[in-house]
Amino acid sequence: MADRRLCLTGTPVQNKLDDVFALIKFLRLDPFDDKNVWTEFIGSPVKFGQTLGVARLQTIMKCITLRRTKETKTLDGKRILALPPRRDELRYLKFDAEEQAIYDQFFNESKAEFTEMSTKNEVMKNYVGILQKILRLRQICDHFELVQGKGLGPKEASDSTSYEDIVADISRDGLNAARAAAIFAILRESATTQCVECGGELCVTAEAPGEGSLDGSSISKRGRKGKGLASRGPTRASSPSTPRPILTRCQHLFCLECYRHSICPGWPNVAPDTRRSCSACQMGLTPSDAVEIKPEFSIDPASNKKIKPQKREKRQKGASLENFHPSTKVKALLGDLALFSRANPHSANYDPSSIEVQMVDNQGNQVDDGIVKTVVL
Numbered sequence: 001m002a003d004r005r006l007c008l009t010g011t012p013v014q015n016k017l018d019d020v021f022a023l024i025k026f027l028r029l030d031p032f033d034d035k036n037v038w039t040e041f042i043g044s045p046v047k048f049g050q051t052l053g054v055a056r057l058q059t060i061m062k063c064i065t066l067r068r069t070k071e072t073k074t075l076d077g078k079r080i081l082a083l084p085p086r087r088d089e090l091r092y093l094k095f096d097a098e099e100q101a102i103y104d105q106f107f108n109e110s111k112a113e114f115t116e117m118s119t120k121n122e123v124m125k126n127y128v129g130i131l132q133k134i135l136r137l138r139q140i141c142d143h144f145e146l147v148q149g150k151g152l153g154p155k156e157a158s159d160s161t162s163y164e165d166i167v168a169d170i171s172r173d174g175l176n177a178a179r180a181a182a183i184f185a186i187l188r189e190s191a192t193t194q195c196v197e198c199g200g201e202l203c204v205t206a207e208a209p210g211e212g213s214l215d216g217s218s219i220s221k222r223g224r225k226g227k228g229l230a231s232r233g234p235t236r237a238s239s240p241s242t243p244r245p246i247l248t249r250c251q252h253l254f255c256l257e258c259y260r261h262s263i264c265p266g267w268p269n270v271a272p273d274t275r276r277s278c279s280a281c282q283m284g285l286t287p288s289d290a291v292e293i294k295p296e297f298s299i300d301p302a303s304n305k306k307i308k309p310q311k312r313e314k315r316q317k318g319a320s321l322e323n324f325h326p327s328t329k330v331k332a333l334l335g336d337l338a339l340f341s342r343a344n345p346h347s348a349n350y351d352p353s354s355i356e357v358q359m360v361d362n363q364g365n366q367v368d369d370g371i372v373k374t375v376v377l
Helices: 017-027 035-047 051-064 099-119 124-142 154-158 162-175 177-189 228-232 256-262 329-341 357-368
Strands: 245-248 254-255 291-294 299-300 305-307
Touching: 017 035, 017 051, 035 051, 099 124, 124 177, 124 329, 154 305, 162 177, 177 245, 245 256, 254 256
Parallel strands: none
Antiparallel strands: 245 254, 245 291, 299 305
């Protein structure tokens, strides 16, 4: 076990406040490395705009952070980093005919569905599907192959695991573990797995049997005294050590604590005929209309069987490019990378992490074809 821990980061917060918590957890900054403590004293107050939560976060960062900016100077008055001037360029690209047809088809289908939901006043009951449609439109702008097999065109009519089929099954037969897991997967893909009440992040990778330690060691091996550990349990009596997401029949996501507090106290140990209203859309719910998502496995909606998540197959360097058709956006990106690469022939260009993994693989094939040297992280 390491005697010293150090995090080197360009920007502590990338997308959400939990990015900072990940660093603090790695540093083992007691007591804020406890998710419940972090959420109660920092996460929730900051989420709801309370100045006290921001002040607490600032105090922590001042105590643990050595901050150097581009303007920081050495003792002799020179800047520690000399960067060329930054240039922001907003470039508009025009789809080719095939891309435009695919985008228009998906856009028109999505718009028609949204108009129908608006007419029936069912937008909040189907917001998961709306988020998925927006995600698909963004993916088409990156590369249309990203949406293949994900709800585009008539070929999806026989896809029993499509979002529309899952929603239809829920409406007809109710919610079960398989359908809840499938909806949760869609929310996770859209990065919207937060509790609708407290805003807490509910998509957390299952941890090793080390009580949350990143290196697999248990808390008792950290050198902390047992007495001190016993004296500080979770700050909320009903809060588990890891999030327990609850999905409702109306496709809203809650943490277990918020679901019990806002909708159904004592769930799931309540009478079967109990009826409560969803705090997000006011839809009537029974105890069976809510399902807890288990993090350690996923479920195949078609067979209702547990399946282990499969690792993404690694791309073989030098794989054939005959089936890859670069999109307009990829072509423009590769053109810029080629210019930079020729200007810096001995440097490596990193694959941008914001692009979908599938497109990065395809782009890597194209780049490896002799245009740019790459490093895949």
